[in-house]
Amino acid sequence: MNWRINFAVSAVFFGSLCVLQEAGTTISLHPPTVSIPTSLFGMHIHHMLRGAAQPTPWPAIPFGTWRLWDAYAAWPWVEPEKGKWDFANLDKYVSQAEQNRIDVLLPLGLSPTWASARPTEKSGYSPGYAAEPRDLNDWRNYVRTIATRYKGRVHAYEMWNEPNLKNFYTGSLTQLMQLVSVAYETLKEIDPAIIVCSPAFTAAGGIPMFEQYMMAGGTRYADVIGYHLYVSPGLPEEMVGLIQQVREIMTRNGAANKPLWNTETGWAIQNKQSVVKQALSPDEAASYLARSFVLSWASGVSRFYWYSWDNFNMGLVDHDGKTLKSPAIAYGEIQKWLIGARMDSCDTDANGTWTCAISRDGGYRGWIVWNPTRTLNLTPPGSWKVKQVRDLAGKTDPMHPERPSIPIDPSPVILESRGG
Numbered sequence: 101m102n103w104r105i106n107f108a109v110s111a112v113f114f115g116s117l118c119v120l121q122e123a124g125t126t127i128s129l130h131p132p133t134v135s136i137p138t139s140l141f142g143m144h145i146h147h148m149l150r151g152a153a154q155p156t157p158w159p160a161i162p163f164g165t166w167r168l169w170d171a172y173a174a175w176p177w178v179e180p181e182k183g184k185w186d187f188a189n190l191d192k193y194v195s196q197a198e199q200n201r202i203d204v205l206l207p208l209g210l211s212p213t214w215a216s217a218r219p220t221e222k223s224g225y226s227p228g229y230a231a232e233p234r235d236l237n238d239w240r241n242y243v244r245t246i247a248t249r250y251k252g253r254v255h256a257y258e259m260w261n262e263p264n265l266k267n268f269y270t271g272s273l274t275q276l277m278q279l280v281s282v283a284y285e286t287l288k289e290i291d292p293a294i295i296v297c298s299p300a301f302t303a304a305g306g307i308p309m310f311e312q313y314m315m316a317g318g319t320r321y322a323d324v325i326g327y328h329l330y331v332s333p334g335l336p337e338e339m340v341g342l343i344q345q346v347r348e349i350m351t352r353n354g355a356a357n358k359p360l361w362n363t364e365t366g367w368a369i370q371n372k373q374s375v376v377k378q379a380l381s382p383d384e385a386a387s388y389l390a391r392s393f394v395l396s397w398a399s400g401v402s403r404f405y406w407y408s409w410d411n412f413n414m415g416l417v418d419h420d421g422k423t424l425k426s427p428a429i430a431y432g433e434i435q436k437w438l439i440g441a442r443m444d445s446c447d448t449d450a451n452g453t454w455t456c457a458i459s460r461d462g463g464y465r466g467w468i469v470w471n472p473t474r475t476l477n478l479t480p481p482g483s484w485k486v487k488q489v490r491d492l493a494g495k496t497d498p499m500h501p502e503r504p505s506i507p508i509d510p511s512p513v514i515l516e517s518r519g520g
Contacts, residue, residue: 142405156421224267232271
């Protein structure tokens with residue numbers, strides 16, 4: 101198990117589990133022992149080629165992996181009519197990824213209206229897109245055509261998108277399994293090295309269907325288990341319990357040793373043009389983003405695709421596609437804290453303050469600290485030998501002997517020893 105709750109007074113509740121942290125209650129996660137890779141930091145980009153008044157330029161903040169969803173790259177856009185292919189957008193995306201040395205995760209899914217089993221049925225997109233394809237041979241041909249065209253260039257594929265939501269999938273679980281098994285076998289025939297990610301169910305509401313899928317044998321057709329760990333409008337800390345539920349289902353169904361990828365999660369964020377209901381302020385969003393990446397790694401998630409860079413309601417940039425909000429700066433800063441480091445521990449104290457310790461070769465040690473619900477003062481132990489404090493904007497302040505305590509609030513800071 102990746103986490104442990106030590107009860108002193110009461111239960112702790114995350115997501116769909118009971119989480120009231122009262123006096124004496126602590127939480128201890130058990131992070132992976134390997135160094136944190138660049139590939140942890142995934143991204144979505146929506147308007148690079150079309151769909152906006154002006155295309156989004158390549159992000160000014162680095163990232164490691166790119167999921168091509170809501171980017172006009174799924175089946176209806178590459179084969180809008182049977183046998184008539186349009187690779188213009190997808191070719192440009194793959195070339196752009198190669199130029200920037202970014203790995204692509206390409207979701208396979210949605211049925212074009214011509215191929216749909218229910219072509220007039222409503223969906224989150226055009227009619228018929230959420231239905232399973234009428235003929236599995238059309239699906240097989242689509243998968244084979246894509247995998248053949250991008251062999252050696254696209255190394256990871258994902259099966260469908262959020263199949264527990266009717267906007268995206270209206271077929272049965274049995275039909276979903278058929279789609280996944282055909283795609284898996286086709287992909288592996290073309291290139292055995294391709295990484296296949298399972299269908300990504302979403303939020304706490306997707307847990308029952310995810311469990312049914314895994315019990316039906318879903319683990320056979322996946323190298324990686326995907327899930328969308330949405331807890332919005334809740335706190336990032338609620339992801340911990342949801343991750344644990346997912347991992348427990350994986351363990352019960354023979355997938356304990358498979359990687360877990362969060363292939364989509366984000367929150368609504370305010371922008372200059374409009375304010376979405378329940379949207380976070382940019383500074384709140386920066387805090388949520390940093391906490392979600394730290395806690396995801398500590399809980400055993402090896403990739404996290406943020407949603408998204410330039411979405412009008414959830415983007416890290418404003419509507420122009422290039423004006424950075426503070427969470428975009430935080431996305432770059434948290435990478436500096438984590439990539440290449442080892443996370444040695446990640447725990448709360450009885451006050452609910454999280455401390456996640458990291459280290460690097462050469463004697464460097466750091467402690468990422470925050471409290472999700474309040475502001476309080478923290479006096480670091482003398483053994484930490486803290487030299488400076490860094491915030492999510494990259495600003496540093498030296499630690500002074502005459503000022504032994506520092507304020508802690510929902511926005512993480514890192515206390516650095518600068519040892520070795």
